[in-house]
């Protein structure tokens with residue numbers, strides 16, 4: 169997977185992409201990231217990338233030309249030529265980024281991410297250049313750099329080979345529409361709080377059943393809205409019905 173990130177502030181990415189799993193994925197050649205400074209593609213003497221809004225009002229708007237020129241140079245496109253890979257504009261007005269969008273994006277070989285800043289980006293970038301527009305949540309950040317990091321991080325861990333255990337992502341919260349079950353590690357008793365006995369039993373089937381029920385219970389208690397879209401078996405439905413009726417007793 170290759171990410172091209174267009175930004176006015178490439179230094180912001182330094183720490184996040186040079187630590188932990190993203191760093192290892194880059195070193196292993198599973199992921200590559202290129203940061204492109206939009207300012208390098210401004211044509212005027214002062215390399216101006218923003219201007220005041222037509223119609224008045226506060227704030228500065230990122231000019232279209234440097235952004236178009238950066239995307240065209242990075243993808244080797246002629247003016248007006250359609251890109252063959254997703255060109256994603258980060259925007260609080262875009263479709264919401266979820267685990268299933270991350271999985272969808274992870275199927276591509278290359279993604280272009282455009283980070284807006286200031287009051288936003290000239291509308292023609294959205295209309296005539298971007299092929300997708302993504303928001304990481306219903307709030308407004310100062311720029312698209314943190315959203316780009318979020319997308320790179322979430323997509324990278326879905327790239328085959330990045331995580332040691334390839335099955336790990338299938339049990340993650342949101343992967344199958346449920347929140348994940350709780351985790352414990354040594355010691356078995358910490359300050360008098362014991363790990364649930366079933367996890368020490370070595371009984372694999374019982375552990376699987378307990379984890380599934382914990383995932384269902386957590387989702388029911390914290391995010392019942394997710395259950396409508398989750399993939400549920402008959403046993404899951406029966407367990408949830410017991411929860412609804414307040415009849416359930418499972419060890420915590």
Ligand SMILES: C[S@@+](CC[C@H](N)C(=O)[O-])C[C@H]1O[C@@H](n2cnc3c(N)ncnc32)[C@H](O)[C@@H]1O
Pocket residue numbers: 257258259260261282283284285286287288289302303304305306307308309310311312313315
């Ligand atoms: C201050 S915001 C502009 C917000 C714009 N005035 C509006 O109300 O829609 C500047 C830039 O930050 C990025 N941004 C801010 N919040 C975001 C979010 N929730 N998701 C994705 N990008 C976001 C976008 O790239 C945006 O162009």
